[in-house]
Amino acid sequence: MLLSKSCVYGLRAALYLAAKKNGEYHSLREMSEELEISFHFLTKILQQLTADGLMESYKGPNGGVRLSRKGGNATLFDMVIAIDGPGLFTQCALGLPGCGSQEPCPLHESWVDTRSSIENMLKKTSLTKIAEEGKEKHFRLTADGQFSW
Amino acid sequence: MLLSKSCVYGLRAALYLAAKKNGEYHSLREMSEELEISFHFLTKILQQLTADGLMESYKGPNGGVRLSRKGGNATLFDMVIAIDGPGLFTQCALGLPGCGSQEPCPLHESWVDTRSSIENMLKKTSLTKIAEEGKEKHFRLTADGQFSW
DNA sequence: AAATTAAAAGACAAATTACTCTTAAATATT
DNA sequence: AATATTTAAGAGTAATTTGTCTTTTAATTT
Ligand code: SF4
Ligand code: SF4
Numbered sequence: 609m610l611l612s613k614s615c616v617y618g619l620r621a622a623l624y625l626a627a628k629k630n631g632e633y634h635s636l637r638e639m640s641e642e643l644e645i646s647f648h649f650l651t652k653i654l655q656q657l658t659a660d661g662l663m664e665s666y667k668g669p670n671g672g673v674r675l676s677r678k679g680g681n682a683t684l685f686d687m688v689i690a691i692d693g694p695g696l697f698t699q700c701a702l703g704l705p706g707c708g709s710q711e712p713c714p715l716h717e718s719w720v721d722t723r724s725s726i727e728n729m730l731k732k733t734s735l736t737k738i739a740e741e742g743k744e745k746h747f748r749l750t751a752d753g754q755f756s757w
Numbered sequence: 758m759l760l761s762k763s764c765v766y767g768l769r770a771a772l773y774l775a776a777k778k779n780g781e782y783h784s785l786r787e788m789s790e791e792l793e794i795s796f797h798f799l800t801k802i803l804q805q806l807t808a809d810g811l812m813e814s815y816k817g818p819n820g821g822v823r824l825s826r827k828g829g830n831a832t833l834f835d836m837v838i839a840i841d842g843p844g845l846f847t848q849c850a851l852g853l854p855g856c857g858s859q860e861p862c863p864l865h866e867s868w869v870d871t872r873s874s875i876e877n878m879l880k881k882t883s884l885t886k887i888a889e890e891g892k893e894k895h896f897r898l899t900a901d902g903q904f905s906w
Numbered sequence: 907a908a909a910t911t912a913a914a915a916g917a918c919a920a921a922t923t924a925c926t927c928t929t930a931a932a933t934a935t936t
Numbered sequence: 937a938a939t940a941t942t943t944a945a946g947a948g949t950a951a952t953t954t955g956t957c958t959t960t961t962a963a964t965t966t
Contacts, residue, residue: 609758609844609845609848610759610845610848610850611850611852612923612924613852613923613924613925614923614924616850616851616852617852619850619851620851620852633942635941635942635943636942636943637942646924646925646926647926648925648926648927649924649925649926651943651944652925652945654943655943655944655945658943658944665942665943665944666932666933666942666943667931667932667933667934667941667942667943667944668932668933668934668935668940668941668942668943669933669934669935669940669941669942670933670934670941670942671932671933671934671941671942671943672942672943673943684864695758696758696759699758699759701759701760701765701768702765702768702769702898703760703762703765703766703769712894712896713887713891713896713897713898714886714887714890714891714894714896715833715882715887716896718878718881718882719878721878722871722874722875722878725871725874726871726875729867729868729870729871732867733864733867737863738862738863738864741863742862742863745861745863747861747862747863747865748862749851749862761953761954762953762954762955763953763954782912784911784912784913785912785913786912795954795955795956796956797955797956797957798954798955798956800913800914801914801915801954801955803913804913804914804915807913807914814912814913814914815912815913815962815963816911816912816913816914816961816962816963816964817910817911817912817913817962817963817964817965818910818911818912818963818964818965819911819912819963819964820911820912820913820962820963820964821912821913822913
């Protein structure tokens with residue numbers, strides 16, 4: 609798997625918030641139900657994202673989470689880094705330490721190419737752009753496609 | 758992580774055998790020591806590859822494993838499929854079922870592109886080609902670079 | 907035939923990832 | 937002030953991946 613489940617859930621939640629745009633707080637309960645993600649698990653994941661400054665939260669009635677300024681301008685890459693860390697973009701095809709820093713292997717060139725094609729794709733894709741396209745084209749965020757933007 | 762550890766170990770072992778080329782059997786003990794992979798774990802992994810017809814094994818003194826005809830002509834893609842299964846090439850960026858078969862999301866196009874760039878890279882890279890280049894250029898198969906072709 | 911070598915198979919253990927539950931802290935409403 | 941709402945934090949459980957150990961099976965050597 610390219611991305612961990614935590615990461616995928618985090619992305620879905622971030623897209624959810626980006627689509628609602630207006631900087632309102634949305635409760636985790638609401639999000640977990642609409643996105644069909646375990647409430648407590650989602651809580652954990654979004655805690656990471658708020659700790660990382662990509663989201664901000666507010667406690668109490670009508671509280672919830674929303675994208676921070678930083679989060680609103682973020683790309684998929686930023687989200688992936690915040691949750692899965694940089695491993696995907698630094699680690700080596702053969703699991704050897706120090707990719708590229710020592711004598712390379714024949715895989716190196718092709719590997720580094722595809723690795724940065726992943727990286728570039730994630731970097732050029734901003735949350736808000738995706739969310740807008742998502743609303744236009746009615747893409748789904750849930751397995752059953754029941755989620756409406 | 759793109760590839761599981763099992764998969765990475767399997768690839769290293771396959772490259773090892775491809776580099777030795779002459780269709781001799783190599784014992785798992787020898788390979789596990791040279792490649793610095795746990796003997797028993799490597800055994801399990803290569804059992805999968807022999808079950809899949811990519812390698813063949815021989816018991817008893819001077820026994821071991823070697824690449825089968827099929828394995829000798831295999832690409833990295835074949836190895837990955839045999840160990841990690843097709844998930845990497847079929848699963849979706851957002852973890853939704855049925856990628857592309859239902860209404861797509863805005864991620865779909867970029868996602869499918871990078872996904873097939875991974876796939877193409879693995880498909881165009883044959884084990885034996887890599888092993889030859891590896892010997893020429895003295896690339897490393899182990900963390901410490903001590904392994905010699 | 908007996909002993910040795912090496913893979914196959916299966917049970918087991920540790921580590922990581924995925925997920926759940928409970929309690930605490932902050933904010934709002936009454 | 938008391939109660940309700942909602943996130944934070946932490947402990948605990950389940951599942952998967954990773955790694956180990958033991959026994960069995962096939963082949964060779966003596
Ligand atoms: S050269 Fe190949 S083996 Fe060496 S670090 Fe880069 S990808 Fe890994
Ligand atoms: S369109 Fe997007 S969400 Fe839908 S299956 Fe393809 S990658 Fe996944």
